[in-house]
Amino acid sequence: MTSNPLGGKFNLPGVAELERGQGDLPRLAVNTEACQAHMYLHGAHVTHWQPTGQRPVLWVSRKSWFEDGKPIRGGVPVCFPWFGSSEHMPDAPKHGLARLMPWNLESVQQHGEEVRVAMSLRSNDRTRKWWPREFEIRHLATFGDRLTMRLEVRNRGADPFVFGEALHSYFFVEDVRQVSVHGLEGLEYLDAAGGQAAMRREPEEPLKVVEEADRLYCGTQATCVIESPGMGRRIVIDKSGSNSTVVWNPWVEKAQAMPDFGDKEWPQMMCVETANAAEDRVTLGPGATHAMEAAIRLEPYV
Ligand code: TA6
Numbered sequence: 496m497t498s499n500p501l502g503g504k505f506n507l508p509g510v511a512e513l514e515r516g517q518g519d520l521p522r523l524a525v526n527t528e529a530c531q532a533h534m535y536l537h538g539a540h541v542t543h544w545q546p547t548g549q550r551p552v553l554w555v556s557r558k559s560w561f562e563d564g565k566p567i568r569g570g571v572p573v574c575f576p577w578f579g580s581s582e583h584m585p586d587a588p589k590h591g592l593a594r595l596m597p598w599n600l601e602s603v604q605q606h607g608e609e610v611r612v613a614m615s616l617r618s619n620d621r622t623r624k625w626w627p628r629e630f631e632i633r634h635l636a637t638f639g640d641r642l643t644m645r646l647e648v649r650n651r652g653a654d655p656f657v658f659g660e661a662l663h664s665y666f667f668v669e670d671v672r673q674v675s676v677h678g679l680e681g682l683e684y685l686d687a688a689g690g691q692a693a694m695r696r697e698p699e700e701p702l703k704v705v706e707e708a709d710r711l712y713c714g715t716q717a718t719c720v721i722e723s724p725g726m727g728r729r730i731v732i733d734k735s736g737s738n739s740t741v742v743w744n745p746w747v748e749k750a751q752a753m754p755d756f757g758d759k760e761w762p763q764m765m766c767v768e769t770a771n772a773a774e775d776r777v778t779l780g781p782g783a784t785h786a787m788e789a790a791i792r793l794e795p796y797v
């Protein structure tokens with residue numbers, strides 16, 4: 496058997512191996528009885544998770560960049576230390592810095608049918624340029640018949656800091672116009688679609704997306720379920736340590752305006768994001784750690 500020079504001590508032969516992915520970027524490829532998955536070191540970005548016998552759960556654009564300094568379009572971008580635009584620096588990269596740079600692979604372990612991966616990012620010259628704070632963020636991903644993603648943020652500096660974060664998850668659906676999202680009924684949201692932000696309230700019924708949607712719901716810990724009749728499944732998103740949920744689909748014109756998004760791809764994706772954003776941003780004291788987790792599983796649609 497030849498050893499994988501990329502993986503070294505992290506390789507679990509036949510189960511989890513480091514390989515060159517798109518754009519020649521290193522990624523961990525998981526292949527177990529329970530699932531197949533990919534996680535890039537770039538952004539600690541999960542791009543693929545497919546439980547055995549199911550179609551892929553995550554969506555990635557065929558036009559995505561796979562390049563240092565640019566975010567991957569699809570999968571689960573990690574947004575940190577802010578969500579959306581930076582409050583104080585309008586020129587700073589949107590959705591923070593974490594999704595733009597390589598993370599450190601800390602460990603890969605097998606526990607039964609699950610593979611647990613830990614990646615971390617520490618404050619460095621590239622992050623201090625935009626955000627002069629000392630931090631460490633760890634992404635602990637568990638790949639099995641469920642996918643759990645846990646972000647742990649630690650303040651390594653001497654002063655408190657405030658941060659926003661998101662697991663900006665892109666789910667693969669047969670047609671966004673056919674799905675409904677449960678868990679957001681009756682909630683107030685910040686509607687950012689169409690350029691003019693406004694507060695609105697959802698009716699007391701599951702959300703159906705019938706036009707561009709860019710909605711931030713604050714103060715909610717609710718589980719969300721994407722009901723996808725065409726694929727015969729429900730995607731269940733449980734969360735903890737998260738008070739915000741974001742729903743996004745760019746629809747026709749916004750999709751056309753994005754260079755890394757295919758013009759006709761928008762019907763196949765739906766973002767339901769586990770986040771702490773806007774008024775739910777987290778204040779973290781020196782030495783303290785905050786954890787946010789999303790746990791994703793499939794159920795049959797009956
Ligand atoms: O989560 C919704 C959102 O903030 C939208 O406003 C939308 O533009 C999207 O994220 C994608 O952002 P990106 O910077 O990845 O193009």
